[in-house]
Amino acid sequence: MxxxxxxxxxxxxxxxxxxxxxxxxxxxxxxxxxxxxxxxxxxxxxxxxxxxxxxxxxxxxxxxxxxxxxxxxxxxxxxxxxxxxxxxxxxxxxxxxxxxxxxxxxxxIEYSNNIEEINFVKRKSSVKALVNIMFGCNNFCSYCVVPYTRGPEKSRGMKNILEEITDLAEKGYKEVMLLGQNVNSYKSGDNDFVDLLKEINNINGIERIRFMTSHPKDLSDRLINSFGELNKLCEHIHLPLQSGSSRILKLMNRCYNYQDYLNLISRLRSKVPDIAITTDIITGFPYETEEDHKDTLKALQEIEFDGIFSFKYSKRPGTKASSFDNQVEEDVKERRLSEINNLQDTITDKKNEYIKGRKVEVLIDDISDKKDFDFIGRTRTNKIVYLKSNNKLKIGDIVSVIIKNPKRHNLEGEI
Ligand code: SF4
The missing domain is CATH 3.40.50.12160 (Methylthiotransferase, N-terminal domain)
Structure with missing residues (x-):
């Protein structure tokens, strides 16, 4: 955002x-x-x-x-x-x-009830575009400052979004990343987020659709079913778990428990077995005990995420959790964070090793900054791939790549 x-x-x-x-x-x-x-x-x-x-x-x-x-x-x-x-x-x-x-x-700094439509954007990439579909959030997770800094949730009109993406397609963009704090609650007239995805799926020239972020409490069956049914919707979802402890999730005001989250994962994987799932984890939230922390480690082992973004909890002004009494000591947060990251590293290695020798579709989006490779791109599952092509390719090409050497943070492959 x-x-x-x-x-x-x-x-x-x-x-x-x-x-x-x-x-x-x-x-x-x-x-x-x-x-x-x-x-x-x-x-x-x-x-x-x-x-x-x-x-x-x-x-x-x-x-x-x-x-x-x-x-x-x-x-x-x-x-x-x-x-x-x-x-x-x-x-x-x-x-x-x-x-x-x-x-x-x-x-x-006053809020307006209207969406701020901005028609002049100097995009960093010539093939992948970020597109706002909504702003703000009504969820008030107890640790989060977003509802205070970005205001209440507002959806952009579907017509404006489709016009922007059609224009991007005409300019040669291949991929759009739809942005919103909680895309599942997108609403424009009678149209919801899945209706929007269907319309974007019909735009000629756009080959890949991604979105970020989904709140687990609002992840609908309709959206889960869209994976595998909409050919341009990439097989990757970022679904923030935050904690493996249902007790902590309640204190976070996340409105789901660990079992609810697990059910979503199994529904997603039954629809698309190899879907990549990434998440956010906050460690050291107030009142988090060693037992709660172990629940998070257990969750990582059980779910086997493709990747995680893990953070130590920090107090944010005006949020409910900033006034909670039982704040966790900094050194305890540090230790828990490193245990989480060490465990996830072994899981990421295992997940990436599984792709070795397999053929994946890659959208080339940049020149390689690594010696011996020409380009960088991403798989549909959002993994970074370095590839050799003898410079026969160009940015924006979509190619089949065999993964030869999976690393922890990227994959190396050949055309
Ligand atoms: S964590 Fe996400 S869903 Fe929760 S209040 Fe912040 S932006 Fe909203």
Whole structure:
């Protein structure tokens, strides 16, 4: 979501006649922030302080702060950092187009009931596109700041989404990643998320559809059945588990228990046996005991995810869990996180080894940064593949690749 916001900021500024330059040569610097974890927020604070020296060298320089920390802190940022000129909240990016960015002042963080449609996007990739389908979230998981920084859930109109994707297909894009905090609750008139997927599946030129993220409590049978039925829907789902302990899931306000989650996994795998499943895990949530932690390790063994994003719990301002009494000690969180990661590493190795010698479909999306390989691409199951092709191929090609050498974080293969 944040990465795509950066693409929009770049697109809006380009439209106003700006060009991208090195930070030391720039007259306008915009810091796009994330506050999902304390670590991301701390990164912003350490960076913004350093930017004061840029202003001493260039008195014309303007500095703006946007994104979730901007929404969360508003004018406090201006009070604390005199060298910051303006702050724009998460639904205020269009101000960069409507006004001259050199004259924007103060903090603008008010929510609007309307979706902010942004028509100028400078995309990083020429074959894979990020597309917002909804914004915000109503779920209020007890650890999460998103409902406060991104506001209540709003779906983009289906017509606008389909127009954007048709335009992307005409420009040669092959893959779309549909973005929303909880895509399963997408609604546009009488149409739901599966209706949207069906329509996108009919767009000529688009070969792959992905989405992120699904909330397990809302993963419908209709959506599960779409895997394998919609030929462009890739066989990968990111389904955040967060904890293997039903007691902790309840404290997290996740509205499902571990058994509910397991049932979803078995339904998905009965529909598409080799579907790749990835997840998020938070360790050291308040009140998490050794027993709860062991439940999470047991869940990893039982489910065998293709990959996980694992994090130590950190308090987020205004969230329910930040006021919970029984916070877990930092060293305990560290140890639990490394146990989780070590276990998952062995599982990832085993899952990747299974692909050795198999033929997979790869969409080439970049030039290789690894010696002896020409290109990088992704399988439909979202695994990174380095491949040799003797430069006969180009970015955007979809090819069959035999996996010769599976590694932990990527696979090496040949055409
Ligand atoms: S579903 Fe929960 S974790 Fe995801 S964005 Fe909403 S509140 Fe945050």
């Amino acid at each position: 944040n990465e795509h916001d950066s693409e929009k900021i770049a697109g809006l500024l380009e439209q106003k006649g700006f060009t991208q330059s090195k930070i030391d040569d720039s007259d306008l610097v915009i810091i796009n922030t994330c506050s999902i974890r304390k670590k991301a927020e701390d990164k912003f604070y350490s960076q913004v302080g350093r930017f004061a020296s840029l202003k001493k060298r260039n008195p014309y320089l303007k500095i703006g702060v946007v994104g979730c920390v901007a929404q969360q802190e508003g004018s406090n940022i201006l009070k604390r950092y005199g060298h910051v000129d303006f702050v724009l909240g998460t639904m205020q990016l269009n101000r960069l187009l409507k006004h001259d960015p050199f004259y924007i002042k103060d903090a603008h």
